[in-house]
Amino acid sequence: MYRSSGKILRRLEAQPRLALVISALLIGVIGLVDFSIGYERSLLLPYLLPITLATWCGGGLAGFAAAVLSTVVSIVADIASGVPNLHARYWNAAMGLACYAAYVLVLAHLAAVLRALDRRVRERTAAMRREVAERKRLNVELQRITTRERERIGQELHDSLCQHLTGTALVAQSVAAQLRSRESPLAGESDRVVKLVEQGIDMSRNIARGLFTPELAATGLASALEALASETSHARGVACTFDMTGQVNGGEIATQLYRIAHEAVTNALKHAKARTIQIHLDADHSETTLTVADDGVGICTEPFNRGGLGLSLMRHGAASINSDLQVRRGANGGTIVTCHVRRAP
Secondary structure (H helix, E strand, O other), X not given: OHHHHHHHHHHHHHOHXXXXXXXXXXXXXXXXXXXXXXOXXXXXXXXXXXXXXXXHHHOHHHHHHHHXXXXXXXXXXXXXXXXXXXXXXXXXXXXXXXXHHHHHHHHHXXXXXXXXXXXXXXXXXXXXXXXXXXXXXXXXXXXXXXXXXXXXXXHHHHHHHHXXXXXXXXXXXXXXXXXXXXXXXXXXXXXXXXXXXXXXXHHHHHHHHHHXXXXXXXXXXXXXXXXXXXXXXXXXXOEEEEEEEOOOOOOHHHHHHHHHHHHHHHHHHHOOOOOEEEEEEEEOOXXXXXXXXXXXXXXXXXXXXXXXXXXXXXXXXXXXXXXXXXXXXXXXXXXXXXXXXXXXX
16 A cells, blocks of 8 residues: 555656646645535645645645645635635634645655655665676676686696696606616615605696586586596595486586585595595586585584685685585584575576
8 A cells, every 4th residue: 555655656746747736626626625514614634635745746836836725715615605704714814824834844845855865865776786786797707717717727737737747757767767677775765756746746636627627618517526526536545426317517507516516525535534425416407406425524523613715615606606505414424515506597
């Protein structure tokens, strides 16, 4: 009801001439009622309705005109109904007109103040909407630049540093073979150097894979997660499995889901001391759900309890694709990370 009244009032404010016509008609109707009930009863208060309408929609001058017209109609109605004392009636009309004028002045000032406040609110709201839209645009641009730089750094690590370390490992292996053939006491140390270089290659590849995943762009999220599970199983000595229903191709959603899965697996290995990790992807036409579950020590470990960097990165990635991220303790222990993405229709 209030919304309907507000809409009608806003329409009349937009069409002040129509509001003045309605106000004049109301004055005429109230004048007829005033005539029909006789001069014994006063209808000064009902005349405030058309005066209020005229003042609110047309301003103070229109309101004062409505007040004068109301006073004249009231006098005419009383004369027509046979009022005996015209001088007293004129005095009462003058006092009523003075009250109407004071009411019009106050109402016109109030209407001007409210309109100014409403205008400022609309301006502030429009400015805030522009600011929010600009922040969203900047956030998208920042996310795009960040993704591009991550991929560039990851590709540089994979193509430059890993290749350089691989060459270093080959040279170290050759030196170690020569030292062993000469039965040098340094042969054992050279073997240790080879192992350290190979560990450096594995570490560099893991870092590069966290930044740049060629499988993701080439064959989609499923292949990238399968490669993550396979590499985790072989390199870390844990049972990491992957299964899925449905299919998710490339794009920003696939990129962020992979990073969330990668971070969840990394946290399970580093902090939860997990022995088994399960990665599950469930996708259909309306929603996609990524689940990473482990049998580690659970969510109360230090990184989650203090809101560590790993959880912050996962939350940021989930927020960038408007998804729900939940990190909870499993029924039998361990940690379950769930990211639920509802696709736009």
